[in-house]
Amino acid sequence: MSATEYHSAAVCPGCIAGEGVARRAADDASLGARDIQLSLPTIHCAACISTVERGLMQRAGVEDVRVNLTRKRATVRVAAGVETADIVRAVSSLGYEAQPLDAATLSAGESDRAARDLAMRLGVAGFSMMNVMLLSVAVWSGASDATRDLFHWISAAIALPTIAFSAQPFFRSALSALKVARLNMDVPISLAILLAGAMSLYETISHGEHAYFDAALSLTFFLLAGRYLDQKMRSTARSAAAELAAMEVPVALRLSGDGAETVSVRDVAVDDLLMVQPGARVPVDGVITEGNSELDRAFLTGETDPVAVGPGADLKAGEVNLTGALIMRATAVGGDTLLHNLAELISNAEAAKSRYNTLADRAARIYAPAVHLLALIGFIVWMYVTGGDVRHALNIAVALLIITCPCALGLAVPAVSTVASGRLFRLGLLVKHPSALERLAEVDEVIFDKTGTLTRGTPVCTNMADLPDSALSVAVALAEASGHPRSRAIVEAARGRDLPRVRVTDIVEVPGFGVEGTLNGAQIRLGRAQWVGAEGAGSGTVLRLADGALHDFRFEDALRPGAVGLIAALKARGLPVTLLSGDAEAPVRSLADDLGIETWHAGVLPDGKADLLRQRAEAGKRVLMVGDGLNDTAALALAHVSIAPASALEATRVAADLVLMGADLSKIADGLRIAGSARRRILENFGVAAVYNMIAVPVAFLGFATPLAAAIAMSSSSIIVSLNALRTR
Amino acid sequence: MEVLSLLIPISIGLGAIGLAAFFWTMKSQQYDDPEGDAARILRDDYDDHPAD
Numbered sequence: 001m002s003a004t005e006y007h008s009a010a011v012c013p014g015c016i017a018g019e020g021v022a023r024r025a026a027d028d029a030s031l032g033a034r035d036i037q038l039s040l041p042t043i044h045c046a047a048c049i050s051t052v053e054r055g056l057m058q059r060a061g062v063e064d065v066r067v068n069l070t071r072k073r074a075t076v077r078v079a080a081g082v083e084t085a086d087i088v089r090a091v092s093s094l095g096y097e098a099q100p101l102d103a104a105t106l107s108a109g110e111s112d113r114a115a116r117d118l119a120m121r122l123g124v125a126g127f128s129m130m131n132v133m134l135l136s137v138a139v140w141s142g143a144s145d146a147t148r149d150l151f152h153w154i155s156a157a158i159a160l161p162t163i164a165f166s167a168q169p170f171f172r173s174a175l176s177a178l179k180v181a182r183l184n185m186d187v188p189i190s191l192a193i194l195l196a197g198a199m200s201l202y203e204t205i206s207h208g209e210h211a212y213f214d215a216a217l218s219l220t221f222f223l224l225a226g227r228y229l230d231q232k233m234r235s236t237a238r239s240a241a242a243e244l245a246a247m248e249v250p251v252a253l254r255l256s257g258d259g260a261e262t263v264s265v266r267d268v269a270v271d272d273l274l275m276v277q278p279g280a281r282v283p284v285d286g287v288i289t290e291g292n293s294e295l296d297r298a299f300l301t302g303e304t305d306p307v308a309v310g311p312g313a314d315l316k317a318g319e320v321n322l323t324g325a326l327i328m329r330a331t332a333v334g335g336d337t338l339l340h341n342l343a344e345l346i347s348n349a350e351a352a353k354s355r356y357n358t359l360a361d362r363a364a365r366i367y368a369p370a371v372h373l374l375a376l377i378g379f380i381v382w383m384y385v386t387g388g389d390v391r392h393a394l395n396i397a398v399a400l401l402i403i404t405c406p407c408a409l410g411l412a413v414p415a416v417s418t419v420a421s422g423r424l425f426r427l428g429l430l431v432k433h434p435s436a437l438e439r440l441a442e443v444d445e446v447i448f449d450k451t452g453t454l455t456r457g458t459p460v461c462t463n464m465a466d467l468p469d470s471a472l473s474v475a476v477a478l479a480e481a482s483g484h485p486r487s488r489a490i491v492e493a494a495r496g497r498d499l500p501r502v503r504v505t506d507i508v509e510v511p512g513f514g515v516e517g518t519l520n521g522a523q524i525r526l527g528r529a530q531w532v533g534a535e536g537a538g539s540g541t542v543l544r545l546a547d548g549a550l551h552d553f554r555f556e557d558a559l560r561p562g563a564v565g566l567i568a569a570l571k572a573r574g575l576p577v578t579l580l581s582g583d584a585e586a587p588v589r590s591l592a593d594d595l596g597i598e599t600w601h602a603g604v605l606p607d608g609k610a611d612l613l614r615q616r617a618e619a620g621k622r623v624l625m626v627g628d629g630l631n632d633t634a635a636l637a638l639a640h641v642s643i644a645p646a647s648a649l650e651a652t653r654v655a656a657d658l659v660l661m662g663a664d665l666s667k668i669a670d671g672l673r674i675a676g677s678a679r680r681r682i683l684e685n686f687g688v689a690a691v692y693n694m695i696a697v698p699v700a701f702l703g704f705a706t707p708l709a710a711a712i713a714m715s716s717s718s719i720i721v722s723l724n725a726l727r728t729r
Numbered sequence: 730m731e732v733l734s735l736l737i738p739i740s741i742g743l744g745a746i747g748l749a750a751f752f753w754t755m756k757s758q759q760y761d762d763p764e765g766d767a768a769r770i771l772r773d774d775y776d777d778h779p780a781d
Contacts, residue, residue, distance in 0.1 A: 046768035069765030120755055127748045131741060147733075154737060 033063055036076045036084050037101040038091065043072055048096070055094040056087065071239065073101070115235050118228045121166040125224055128162035129217040133711070136214040140708045152204040152211045159213040160197060167193050167220045169227060185364040185410065188371045192401040193219055199398045210395070215402050215710045222718045223410040230414040233421050233431075240430050240661075252283035255327065268333050276326045278483055278511075282319045285332035288312060292512040293324035294484070298451045301582045301631055306485070308512040308528070318630050318649055323484050324511020358435045359682055360413040367409065375400045378701055392703075399705040403696045403713060411718055412685035415725035420678035423729065428662035429643075429671045436657035438682075439641040440675035442622045446570055447613070447635075449627030450581035450588055453645065454563050454595065454665070457628075458485050459555035461493040469499055471551045475543045477504040478515040478526040486541050486555055487515065487526075514541075522546030557587065559594070562666030567595045569669035580604055580612065582631050610634035626668065628652060643668060674728065681728045685721045692717045 043052065049067045052074060056065045061082035067074045076087055084100045091098035135151045143151055170193065174186040196216035203211050253275040254263045260275055265283045268274065273289065276282055282295075294306040297319050306322055309315075315328050375397045382393035421431045431437055451457050464472070476494045479487035504524065507517035514527010525532045525544045532542045534550050543551040570577050579600035581588045588602035604612070613635045616623045625632070625639035628648035636642035636655040644656035645663075653659055660667060696713050699705055754760070 046771045049765060049768060050772050067765060068762040069768055070762045116755060116760075119760065120752070123751045123755070124748065127744055127751070131744045134740065150733075154741075158741075 033077055033079055036078060036087055038074045038076060038088065039099040039101050040067070040072050040074055040091070040096055041099070042097045043067065043069060051094055052091060052096060056090060059087075059090055062087070074098075112235055112239075115228070115231045118169065118224060118231050121169065122221065122224045122228050124162055125166040125217060125221040128158045128166075129214065129221045132159055132214045132217055136211075136707065136711070139211075148209075149204065149207055152200075152213075155211060155213040156201055156204055159217055160201070163193060163197050163216060163220060166224060170220075170223065183364075183368040183372075185360070185368060188368050188401065188404075189219070189223060189410070191372075192216075192398075195398045196402050199394060210707050212398065212402055212707050212710065215707055215714065218711060218714055219402065222714070226411040226414040229418040233414070233418045234434060236425070237421065237431055240425075253277065253280075265333075268330055270330055270333055272330045274328050274330060276315075276321045276328060278321055278323055278325060280321055282315045282317055282321065282328070284317050284330045286315050286328040286330045288315060288326055289329050290327040291324050292510075293326050294322040294512050296320040296322055296485070298457050298629060301629075310512065318651075323482065323509060358413070358438055359679075359686070360409075363409060363686060371401065371404045374404060374697065374701075381701075382703070396700070396703050399700045399703075399710065400697065403700045403705055403710050404693055409686070409689045411721050411725075412689060413682055415722050416678050416681045416685065416728055419725050419728045420674050423674055424658075424671055427667045427670050427674075428660060428664070429667055430659040430661055431657070432659060433657040436641055437675050437678055439622070439657065440624065440672060441679035443575065443624040443641060443672065445576050445578070445616065445621045446624045446626070447578045447580050447616075447639070448597075449625075449629060449632045449635075450579060450583055450591060451557065452628040452647065453626055453632075454560060454579070454591065455557035456560055456663075457647070458558065459489045460558040461486075461489050461553055462556045463552070463554045464493045464497075467551055467553075469497070471543060471545060471549075472497065473499040473502045474504065474519060474524060474545060475526055475551070475553070477502050478507060478517055478524070478543075481507040481517075482509050482515050484509075486553070489555060490553065519546055557591075559591075560663060560665050562664040564595060565666040566669050567597060569666065570672075571596070573669075573672070580609055580627075580635070582606070582609075582629070606631040606634055610638055613638040624672075643671075678728050681725055685724055688717060688720055688724065 040048075040052065043049065049069060052067050053065045056062050056074075056076060061079045062076060063079060064077040065074060074091075078087065088098045088100055132155045135155050139148050139151050167190070170186045170190045173184065174190040177184040177187060193216050196212040196219070200211040200213050200216070203209070251262050252265050252268050253260050254268065255273040255275055268284050274283065274286065278293070288309060288311050290311060292308070292310045294308050295315070296306055297316075309326075315326075378400045379393045379397035382396045383390070386392050417437055420437055424431055424437075433439075448454050467475075472494055475490055476499060479490040481487075502519065504517040504519050507515060509515050510527070510531070513531040514525055516523060516525045516527075518524070524546055527541065529540050529542045532544045532550070534542045534544070534552075541553040541555065543553065545551070567577060576599070577597050579588065579592050579595075579597045581600070581602055582604055583602060585602040588600055592598075592600040601608075601612070609632060613623060613625065617638065617640070622640040625636050625642040626644075627636055627642070628645050630649060630652060632644075633652050633655045636644060636652065641658070642656045643658045643660055644653050645660045646653070648656075658671065692713065696705070699709070759766070
């Protein structure tokens with residue numbers, strides 16, 4: 001540790017930032033330096049950037065710090081020998097939350113590069129479009145003869161290389177579609193751009209009057225803009241999803257001859273002995289060889305109550321060890337674990353989802369053949385009318401292709417999706433799947449998981465008010481020594497009450513049973529009913545005082561914020577709501593009653609959940625599934641569209657189409673509303689494009705289309721479509 | 730009309746300068762953190778210590 005002083009303030013230390021300016025160590029190339037990626041979810045202002053960058057720069061071993069406010073991340077370049085944990089601690093001492101990110105998981109460079117590539121082509125197209133448009137304006141306003149020819153030649157010199165460079169993404173996509181004998185939107189686009197370029201060049205050579213270089217370029221520009229928006233939106237979602245995944249660095253604590261070593265889960269072999277610390281997740285499937293503890297199986301089964309385990313008990317990857325350290329022998333690793341089997345299920349369902357026809361696909365399927373047919377008819381009709389004037393007929397056909405080219409159509413969907421995804425992102429809903437937004441708009445039934453989804457998955461004590469202060473203060477003294485969720489719930493609930501302090505000594509946590517200690521020479525216990533000595537009290541938690549008096553603590557799973565509002569909002573929209581849980585009947589019924597959900601199923605196994613989803617799909621229902629557990633994973637993948645909270649395991653988040661980043665469930669109702677609005681805007685945009693074509697096509701067909709008319713029509717429809725997209729809310 | 734031979738190269742040259750500037754901003758990754766850049770300009774570090 002260096003002797004630097006840190007500013008430790010509560011809310012935003014940056015806002016009251018201290019003095020001292022960091023000098024950047026310019027020496028980047030020092031040996032063994034490496035980059036650490038940190039997630040900083042709480043930074044939000046200029047002063048935050050300064051504080052983090054300056055604070056870290058003052059540390060020994062830190063060579064460079066760069067905060068990215070857009071992604072709420074920092075890249076820290078440190079010298080060899082500096083531990084990631086030290087840097088994380090340094091950031092938290094500055095007053096910010098920091099999470100190390102797994103650089104390997106994070107390398108989403110591919111999509112970034114694609115976006116940058118598109119931006120480059122877009123920039124070039126924009127430059128050429130503006131220059132050629134300037135020259136075209138001169139031609140339109142009356143330049144003639146040699147001047148016009150000169151301007152056409154200059155336009156050609158700018159436009160043709162630009163088309164060759166900027167329109168490549170369309171050519172490539174069209175080519176790959178044609179190879180498998182299919183038509184996509186890029187085929188008419190490529191054809192229009194290429195034909196417009198070729199015909200304009202021919203007209204220029206033969207001193208013709210009309211050249212469409214500006215049209216070919218603005219076509220390229222507007223369509224690239226749509227493509228860029230689309231790419232940018234996806235890479236934002238992907239990088240946020242990758243960041244969630246990168247927070248879970250999968251490691252295991254392996255016991256070898258001379259102690260424990262931290263290894264990657266990938267390197268664990270069958271029969272390895274692994275240590276699972278309290279609070280840690282079980283890394284692979286296995287059997288307990290030593291130790292007693294309690295397991296939180298909610299992710300696998302949906303059960304709220306912890307399960308007591310001892311030597312010989314089976315462990316499944318993904319379970320959380322609550323109280324005592326366990327030593328386990330790995331029995332299944334990698335592809336054999338239950339977790340991995342689930343992943344297989346998901347990839348099957350993914351294939352089904354990629355077959356979903358988006359509105360844009362459906363439009364393209366009608367549009368592309370229609371455009372080609374129209375141009376062909378135009379060509380044939382004018383060949384007949386003019387008695388075989390190929391040049392004139394071809395002019396008409398190209399004008400038709402250019403004017404019908406789906407400029408507005410190419411922007412119609414990406415512009416709306418970008419606006420809608422942006423709004424959802426700000427609400428804390430991450431759209432992971434490209435067609436998720438459209439599928440969300442079609443939902444006509446909602447199914448919820450219980451534990452961890454509608455509830456927080458952590459218990460709260462419900463009968464605090466009934467307990468005397470004397471008992472409560474003893475319970476708190478014992479509970480403070482334990483990390484068990486119920487102990488924490490007791491401490492949490494007692495915080496508001498002014499309790500007398502008691503001195504309990506010799507506090508010992510007995511894993512799997514409870515906590516015991518000594519008060520005034522007598523033994524007291526807080527824990528499982530049987531262990532404490534209460535008869536027939538089931539799975540409840542009981543406190544036994546020195547005089548033998550027993551006090552019951554009752555717990556309930558707390559509702560997530562916004563759950564009540566969400567269910568009410570869904571009902572108001574007329575969507576049937578079903579609760580589907582692996583938990584026992586009593587807690588499921590009480591939750592359903594609290595929220596006013598009429599249909600509920602308790603004790604449902606993972607396969608049962610998947611079956612129910614399959615049935616609903618066969619019945620023609622479009623189900624929105626919201627769940628967080630591994631037991632929901634198959635159901636999430638099978639649902640028409642699915643949402644998982646960010647607290648879910650990576651395997652579950654992968655299966656979901658959307659991820660809810662915050663805790664507030666009511667955002668889902670907003671999400672449904674925005675998705676519906678987005679769908680309406682897309683359809684309106686298609687309407688605009690249709691009306692525009694209904695006017696423009698006859699004009700072009702009759703041979704009245706000039707390059708000027710084409711330019712005006714194209715840009716006005718593109719602008720109308722973009723403005724309409726902004727109305728998505 | 731002779732003035733065209735001067736004006737056209739100038740206008741295209743100006744455009745090309747703009748394009749080159751765009752290439753430079755792309756290459757030096759100036760579009761990676763738009764929010765951060767918007768915030769950074771409001772920091773007062775530089776006002777306090779313009780020499781750094």
